[in-house]
Amino acid sequence: METTFSGFYTPSYEELRNVWNSETVLFVFDTNVLLNLYSYTKDTRKDFFKILEKLSEKIWLPYHVGLEYQRGRLNTVKNEKAVYRNIYKKVDHIKSVFQKDIEEMNLKRRSPGLFVKTKELESNIIQLLDSYNENVKEFDDKQPCVRASDEIRKKIDELFNNKVGPKPKNQKELDDIYRDGQIRFKNKIPPGYMDENEKKKRPDFGFENLNYTPMYGDLIIWKQIIEKAKEENIESIIFISDDVKEDWIFYIDSNGKKDIGVRAELRQEIQKESNIDIFEIYDTSKFMELGKENLNISITETSINEAKEKVEDKIKMNKTHFKFDFDNDFNKNINLYDYLTKIVSEKLFEKKSELENKISAVNNDLGMSMIKGHEEDEKYFIKELNTLQKDYEKVLKMINDLEG
Incomplete structure (x- = not known):
């Protein structure tokens, strides 16, 4: 039974713990994990790289992950810097609206005593907002800039030197994946079908005389992982990805949405096409948590929690660090x-x-x-x-x- 339906059987805790110190394990990283590094604090990035350094002989990138990272890097840097510009803009907006409203109340004539108190309040608020802007600037100054030297990429280059998979042999290899993808997406066979609606709007792009269709990016990565898994010295693969959609992870509704683990179809496919025994997917926070536990590395809970927040609340991290939406609040005349x-x-x-x-x-x-x-x-x-x-x-x- 288990041999026939191996994809439905999850490795034990003991097996997964032993994997970390195995000589036949490979830790594979998704594009989003590399790009998310640009939104972390310096300390969190440092902790993440500590684990990679410890696993330096056991890490690997599919070629398509490297390509997506290089193509998406500058846009990610730009978006992260835009977060801070937006904060400055909103804080200035708050100041101007407050000052304008105070003037319109005409308190100096109507109630001189209240006017003095209100001006004190205005001064205190502006001092707090200015202080907040100084704090924001400290974080802003630590973020990479599109024109500056990219220390994050330098570290990634160092760690993954000679650890990136080969590019597709020819266009036929990619076209075969695209045809397979059409069938898989239609029948909701993982991975990648959850990206269809969003990524099908993106135009194809070319690189080194090959044509790439963004909608099938996850499937290309998956096929490249399977090819790597066929090597004789690999028995376990841990895929680190912050893509936690249901075309990678199986969820069940039992007193709330529960993460059960890797989709059985994925584990079944890679085990049948290669000789590996274990295939698991961890998000970055889980990877850091288990790295701390199994490799005896000093990793702070703050770093683990920051990575966890990135997965749990991408919208908040993408738009602003505030806990509410300025524009919507103003539009509702709060x-x-x-x-x-x-x-x-x-x-x-x-x-x-x-x-x-x-x-x-x-x-x-x-x-x-x-x-x-x-x-x-x-x-x-x-x-x-x-x-x-x-x-x-x-x-x-x-x-x-x-x-x-």
Whole structure:
């Protein structure tokens, strides 16, 4: 039974754990994994590359992954930089709308006292937004630029030197894949059919006298993986991909959508056409999590979580780092003060928590100095406490102004 329907049998936890230290395993990477590196923080990229360095003799790229990466790299860099430009633009928009609305209220004539308070609020909000822009700039400056030297690509080049598969032999090889793809897509045979509606709108492109149809990109990659799996020294393949659609992964609805693992059709096909025993798919976060566990590498949970968020919420990462849509909120005529509160309240409460911790620490230091009779220390800590208390009261006032 298992021999006939091997695709339906998932390897055990012990088998998958042993794979990491096997000499006959190959870790294969999808295009999206390489391109997603441009949206990660520097520390997350560093952690990801740590694992690849440890597995350096066991990693490989299908030729078509390399081609898609090279063609998509600059567009990805451009889109990531656009995120920051959009943030600057939206923050400036908030400032101008707020200032315009204050002027239209004509509070200086109607209520001079309220006008003074409102101007204080305006000043505080603009200070927070300016501070936020400085934080954004720090991240922006660390992102690659289309004209700058690409350190990410340099690292990828280094790691995958002589570890990229061969290009298609001729156009007939590709045309055969396209014909197979027509049948597979019609019958919902994985992989790639979930991309049909989106990618069929993309024009064909040529490279080195070969014609490529983007709609069949996943299928080309799949066929190249199968060819690689036929080599004698390979018994297991782990495919790292952030494409978690149902034409790669099997899902079942059981008290919510559950990820069961690789589609049985894929495992069955590669096992029948090659000699491998194990074929699994991990997204980047799972790959990093298991790399940390099985290779004894120091990988932070922050890095793993960032990769996980990339998979779970591509829309948020693609458009903006804010938690709501500026344009939609304005179009719905959201109340200005509620709107501003959404932006600044999180930062205000962070500051409030930070000051509370500092006040608590200084109080402890003051108590110890009083017990020990250190008068000079007492004076210093009392002065420090008064300063922190004033800052704390200012933050509380700003919170009350925004929520009141």
